[in-house]
Amino acid sequence: MKKFALAFGLLLSASQLPALAVEIQASGTNPYFCSVSNTGGAINLTTNANGSALNGQGSFAFVANGDSKVSLSALTADAPANAEAFTPSVAIGSLVSNSSISAGADGAKQAGVTNVTGDITVAINENNGKDTLSAGSYAVNTVATCTAF
Numbered sequence: 001m002k003k004f005a006l007a008f009g010l011l012l013s014a015s016q017l018p019a020l021a022v023e024i025q026a027s028g029t030n031p032y033f034c035s036v037s038n039t040g041g042a043i044n045l046t047t048n049a050n051g052s053a054l055n056g057q058g059s060f061a062f063v064a065n066g067d068s069k070v071s072l073s074a075l076t077a078d079a080p081a082n083a084e085a086f087t088p089s090v091a092i093g094s095l096v097s098n099s100s101i102s103a104g105a106d107g108a109k110q111a112g113v114t115n116v117t118g119d120i121t122v123a124i125n126e127n128n129g130k131d132t133l134s135a136g137s138y139a140v141n142t143v144a145t146c147t148a149f
Contacts, residue, residue, distance in 0.1 A: 032148035034064035034114075036092070043122050045138065052131050054138055058120040060092050066148055068114065070107045072098040073143040077124070080136025084128035088140040093118030098142060109149075 040058035048053055062070065075098060077088040093096035093116065096107030122140055127132040 021099050030065065030086060032064075032068075034062070034066075034068040034070075034146035034148040036060060036062045036070050036095075036144050038144070039049050039117070039122065040120065043120065045122060045124065045140075047133070050131065052126045052133055053125040054133065056122045058122070059117065060144075061117045062092075062095060062110075062114060062146065064110060064114045064146065064148060067112065068110050068148045070095040070110070070144060070146045071104055073104045073145075075099070075108045076099050076141045077101060078137070078139040079124075080134055080138075083129060083134035083138075084126060084132070086133060086138075087122045087127045088138075089121075089125070089139055090140060090142050091121045092144055093120075094122045096144075114148050 005043050019086075028107065037060060038058060038062045043056040043058040045054035045056040070092060072090060072092070075090060076090050077086075087099055089099035091096065092107075093109070095118075096105055098105035119147070124133065124140060
């Protein structure tokens, strides 16, 4: 009986100890970001079967954690001296495309979280009415950027 009384007494005294409570609060903000990258490296352009165009394909990755858009700067195109008329174009999947050497292009708003990969398509097409692209070396350059809202 003494053991029971001692154990009960210890239990009773332990229940009278002050209880310690702590409130834990946490908060934070994840900033908006987006990233578009050329994951395939330099794109090699090859002549099509009838010699009227150069075409090439690369790959891209696009990641955004909120609403965003992808843009392309105005294209710069290098061509042989005295080349017949041609039109360059660049498309980053369905995000944005541009075929202008004087103006940039904005893609449509991408809503919410986005994580996509796909093809970059580059072309140089004759537009001289002769269905033939002049011989020589060509190059197309543009800068892709993304903007998070």
